[in-house]
Amino acid sequence: MKQIITLKVNGDTHQVAVSPWHTLLEVLRDQLGLTGTKRSCGMGTCGVCTVIMDGKAILSCLTLAFECEGHEITTIEGISGEGTLHPIQKSFIENGAIQCGFCTPGIIMSAKALLDENPHPDDEQIREALSGTFCRCTGHIKTVEAVKKVSASYGKGKNDGE
């Protein structure tokens, strides 16, 4: 039942053999080794598997790999440069928005999708964009603050929006 499909992830083109029932999350983690994207509920509730597809935050646990052909996918591994962090990642560290770190890739990808579309969102828009992600240790106030702080200068640094 396996078929070879072509996936474009973080600018690289990959050819992978997948079954119809494989989700994008399974292919990213198990076949491409991109384990930055996490797996948790698998039901679209927690948001830790968030990746960006064609500019929009989506849940890779509820997306069939078969349906990703021809789309641009960005994972947490694709937003930082060599040895440098993305401004949102820096802001999360500086503002204490990270603790155990498990939910962080999902929240950062959700925040990036928001800021790429709207670089200066208000509090309500930030909360709306992050509402599909759960953090069970740091809490959500710090993550909103981190996104708010980085939004002031978003799009001005050379590494932004990569």
Next chain:
Amino acid sequence: MRLPHFEYVKPATLEEGLKVLHQSGNKARILAGGTDLLVNMKYRVVRPEIVMGIKSLPELCTVSSGSNGSVTIGSCVTLTDLAKNSLIAENYPALKLATTSIASKHIRNMGTIGGNVCLTTRCWYYNQSKLWRDGREVCHKAGGTVCHAIKGSTRCHAINNSDTIPVLIVLNATMVLKKKGSERLIPSKEFFRDDGIRYTVLEPDEILTALLLPESSGDSYITFIKVCSRKGLDFAWGSIAASVTGSNGKCTQASLVLSSIASAPLVLKKTSQVIIEGGLSEQSIEKAVETARSELGILTNLFTSAGYKRDLSQVLVKRALGELQGQMKKERRTKA
């Protein structure tokens, strides 16, 4: 949880898709956004042999306006795109409101309007993993003969949790259902069935291809209110869409529809009649709130207790009518 095994079909055209459904009947399920179907497949409550992805069919992904002021929404338009669409925002603000109230931004980026309309009815005892369900007798919806929600019930009482449905009914939307070689148009009011298992009139070989919205009338007022435990992500405990046509507190038409209360959306006919007769006066609203309670029928204790559902329904009716009263007063001031 991983998905069960299935064959994936991606039709190149709608006709090809209809042919696949015609040949496979009950064995196939339609996949659009995946936020409902794939979850239910992981739970093993749906086990299709064939999954047909229709999200990339271009004819299902557009919002267009007709010459008579009507608007056609393709069933695979995502909830995010629908809420952003200027035709919808200008002419049907309540639909935009209901659409943006659904789940989270991630789910709205994936989920479609057709998927929300056909959302599987939900129940505490059914929407669980197989292991969990195996701990009890198999219920009606899972192929058995008992109902855990109402002991002794001979039917399934799973709840219709869609947020866009009440608004679509109030707007008098029409559903376009296509099957191989034919098409039928069903008024949204008649699309739903009061049964947790067969909750729509959609046949296994049919696809909901589009929703037709009639021209929005200038002197009508409409609102949507949803109550749930958190603003984001949660399914509603109850929601209401209400509309009136008229001016100066008098109404020539009124329509109130509750959702997430029972297996089908509840169209409050008697309550609407009270408003048509008495207008939007305080007294008439009070009477409407009382009438609404008598129209609810048998309710289950699913997600909230039946008593809470009755009280909540009354609160929703009161809030919605108050909101419409406010809209009408404001309009009169701006006109004067």
